Amino acid sequence: MKALRRLFLIPALVITASVAVLMSATASAAWQPKKPIEFIIMAGTGGGADQIARLLQGLIEKKSLSPRPFIPINKPGGSGAEALRYLKDKAGDDHVVLVTLNSFYTTPIIQKNLGVDISQFTPIGRMALDTFLLWVNTDQKDITNLDNYVMKVKKAGKNWKVGGTGTGQEDSILTAMMESEFGYKVTYIPFPGGGTVAKNLIGKHIDSTVNNPAEQNEFYRAGKSKPIVQFTEERMQAFPDVPTARELGHDIVYYMQRSINGPPGMSKEAQDWYINLFKTLFNSEEWQKFCVEDGLTCDQWVAGNDLAAFHKEQAARHKALIEKVGAAAITGQ
Amino acid sequence: METILVSLGGGLAEAVQPLNLTMIIIGCVIGLLVGAMPGLGSVNGVAILLPITFLVPPNAAIIFLAAIYYGAMYGGAISSITLGIPGASTAVATVFDGRPLAQQGHADKALTAAATASFIGGTISVVLFTLFAPPLAEFALRFGPPEEFALMVLAFATFIGLGGDDIPKTIFSILIGLVLATIGLDIISGKPRLIFFDVSGFLHGINFLVLAIGIYGIGEMLWTLEQTKGQVIVHKVQTSFRAMFRNIRDVKHYAGTTTLGSILGYFVGTLPAAGATPASLMSYGLAKTFSKNPDSFGKGNVAGVAAPEAANNAASTGSMLPMITLGIPGSPTTAILLGGMIIWGLRPGPLLFSEHPDFVWGLIGSLYIANLFTLLINLAFIPVFVRVLTMPFTILAPIIFTLCIVGGYAPTQTMHDVWLMFVFGLAGYLLRKLNYPVAPAVLAIVLGPLAELSLRQSLLASQGDAMIFLERPISATCIALAVALMLYPSVRRLLERRKRAAATE
Structure with a gap:
């Protein structure tokens, strides 16, 4: 009888062990990028957003935080309209993120026919508030x-x-x-x-x-x-x-926010992976040092839904600002 | 002067240290391969390899990246000449004469000319860099929007004023290029323009490399298929050391063109707006205008290979100047180098020269060494590259076709551009059948956006007064030169006619 029980026990153990291994495997195999990530900058080279994107890209490589590289791509056309539209057209893509300026709010307000609604984008994290x-x-x-x-x-x-x-x-x-x-x-x-x-x-x-x-x-x-x-x-x-x-x-x-956002419909797993990645960067010594040197405010990490709420408030504020000074004053028409 | 020599000596000593020298050689070889691969280009090469540089000290890192950048400038010519597909945007002008030369069985000649001219361009520009970096940075600052626009007018003039070609057809070709250049979002207001059938791919504008690969890669292949009527042709190539030395000695025949191209390339490269692609096209245009035999250009003139190659290498060195002294990258690749520098804790700007002299002079020293090594490596590989041409066209054509698709897809990674490339290929083939020059269209799509932006910025600044272009000394000089260039061929023809008339009398 004892022998029989042992006979049952062995396969049971094997099964539990393999289940455990499988589970830990799926846990560690949570979402990971499978190809290079497009790091879209909605402004030209040499500007603030560009410097930040390139610094972040470098830090990601230096600290080996991502199995695939981030490739910065500048899409400055039409005050960021080109970048926003590009991101919209990449809906559901887990391998593209955007580093923003405030034109993230203003461009869709001024250019109504662009067809971009920023509340559809996937919020990742706010890296800094920039000053003027x-x-x-x-x-x-x-x-x-x-x-x-x-x-x-x-x-x-x-x-x-x-x-x-x-x-x-x-x-x-x-x-x-x-x-x-x-x-x-x-x-x-x-x-x-x-x-x-x-x-x-x-x-x-x-x-x-x-x-x-x-x-x-x-x-x-x-x-x-x-x-x-x-x-x-x-x-x-x-x-x-x-x-x-x-x-x-x-x-x-x-102020201007510098935040990282994904395209509409990015998978939850990917969003979590990016939030985690950028949080690590935000808290890194290098990033905090850069903030002090460059007059950026980086004392609070805002991510995910909190960032979405922040975006909503800022978009409303910009709408009011634009109404006050008039869109014509901004577009020069 | 003495301090410059001492600093340069220090820089050279730094560059030949074992680690740095190894980095230079590896970088040159990688750059050569990356540049030769259509669609890969130095931008991607440098971006992908940036992480490796964290393993070595900053000096070795920037030397490594600069060597890749440098090697890629040489490498671009290889696929332009052997396959007729521009390996990078900077090598488009090299196709104009490089491809015909290869088809006539002179690929080795074209490749040697490209390598030698690149070496001369690189050397002249790095010497200029060494001697005049601070004053030139000062000069680059004086280039505002009106000067940039005047420079663009000058660039167009080098192409319109070409003797021999059908001038109305040239203008038509330029206009097609300009129209294509306006597709996308308006630079100033951000409003969409010419978005055909509401296809969102057009919002990003027409990538110029897509046009160039379509016209030269696909168009050329269709043309060859028609010409050979499916017959298998094999190009003869002979490679021997003696032939190579003879080819190198031939440099003296186009020394003037090469020097002019190098100096022009360096200056255009130092202007943050321009970069190596416009420089190489302008250099080609100038070489043709001032050639004793302008009709032979586009049909396989070695000077037509040397001129753009000298200019693009010179410009790549030139574009490091605004990066180092102003913190503004002169080209997409230097933008990535700039990112690297920030990570290493070096802030490019007016103070970099005085605060980090070791770094700056180490970089300059490495450019001298990298130039020499790239030349040697390139010359050593020429016999290998020429072998490509001995393949029968039935094998070569599918390879070219595949490379075109890869090259069309890589820059933006959208299928939209691949379809566009096919359309341009077909259009390029038809234009060629109808005897239209396509090079001016390529020029126009590169320079069109730059010209439009600077024109509109200037007119905004002057409240719509066009005199702004004539009131400022630098822009007035460029405009005057442009007018002279446009008139030059007709004046020359007139003089020749008179001379002939005098001779017959």
Whole structure:
């Protein structure tokens, strides 16, 4: 009888063992990328979004966080419209993610016939909030503060050239906000990417710009450009001597989110894998160091449904902003 | 000057250290293969191999990536010449004369010319880089939208002003290219333009490599099929060391073209907007315009291979200048290099030269060494590459066909582009039958978007006043040169006619 029981026991053990092995196998074989991941940047090369994407790509490789590489691809056309449409057309694809700017909200509002609804996209994680400063070439010696900046712009009128990364991008919104606050009108000239804007400011082809710190830092350090005012709630650690617009009595505060999003209908397993990956990156020493150096705010990790809620609130805020300054002020028509 | 020589000496010493030298050689070989493979190109090569660089110190890493970039510029010519498919966008102009040469059994000549011209282009530009990097960076800054537009006009002029070709047909071909270039989202307002049948693939615009592969790969194959009527032809190739040395010595016949192409390529490369592709096309156009025998271009003139190859290598060095000094990549590949530098903790910008001289000079030193090694490796492989042509067309054609599909699919990874490529192939074949030049269309689709953007930016800045192009010294000079180039062939023809008339009298 004992022998008989033992006879039963062996196959039972074998079965339990194999089930256990199988289960652990499926657990570790949770979703993994099977081919290179397209890392879409909705802006041109050299800009803030581009630098971030390339840094993240590098960190992923350096820390071997992904079995397949991330390939950054720039799709700057039409203030990010090209990238948004591309992502929409990739619905259900688990091997493409987008690094955003605020044109993620504004472009679908301004270009209604694009047919993109961002609430359909798969939220992954928010990497940072980026900040804005007003920059001029150092050679404009008579501009030392916001007051004489505004005076000079008013005098120049439409001959004052403000460079930016495209109508509907955050810098164009901020420019429109300044126009309505100070009561002047400038000429807004779009360039493909914040790096090119910076170059054109240094080369004096434009008169001022609202670049992100990352885009101007090296020129600032070289003494070629200077910040006049920052559009944050409080002075940033990196720019202790530059006043905020709010301090000067002008309520212009504007941030840009840098988040990672997937196409509509990305599988839950893939979404979880990406959330996990980008969370690791967010908490890495390298990323936090980059945030401090570049004047990015990176103190809170927002992912998944929380990010979707954040997107919803921001989209509503941008809609209100656009209505206030008028879409025409942003598109320049 | 002395400090430059000392720094360069240090850089060269750095580059020949065993680890760095190994990286250079491996990088060159990988680059050569990546460049020769249609659709792969240096962008993908550098992107895929970026992670490997974390295993070695930053200096060795950038040297490795730069060597790949460099090798790919050489490699692009190989498939352009042997198969007639441009391996990369920078090698499209190489097909114009490289392919006819190969068909006439002179592939070895074309390949040697490509390698030698690349070497000369690379060397001239790296010397310019060494001596004049800071002032040139300053000069690049002076290029705003009006200057960029004037440069584009100059580029178009090099193609319109070609003597010998049918000028109305050339203009027609340019216009077709320009129309194709407007497809996609408007650069400034973001509104969709010319989205045929509402196919969303058109939103991304027409990728220029798709057009080039279609016209030259598929179109050419159809043409060959018709010409040979299915007969099996085998190209004769002879390769010997003596022939190779003779080919290398032939460089002196097109030394002027090569030097001009190198200098032009370097300058165009330093401008962040342009890069190696426009540089190689402009260099080809100039070589043809100033040739004593412009009619032979497009039918197998060795100078037509040397000019674009010198320019694209020079431009690849040139595009490192804005990357290092301004932090703005001059080409997609340098954009990835830039990403690498950020990860290694190096911030490119005006201060990089003074804050990290070891790094910058190590990179410059490696360019000298990489150039030499790529030349040697390339020359050593020429007999192997030429073997490809000894395959019967019945075997070669399916290979070309497959490579075309891969090359059409790879850049955007959509089937839409593959279908487009077939359409362009058919259209290219028909245009060729009707004796239309297709090269101007290729030029127009590359330069069209750049020209449109800079034109509209300039006019926005000037409140619609076109005088902005003539008021600024650099752009006025470019426009004047463009006008002169357009008139040059007719003036020359007029002078020749008068001379002939005088002779007969």
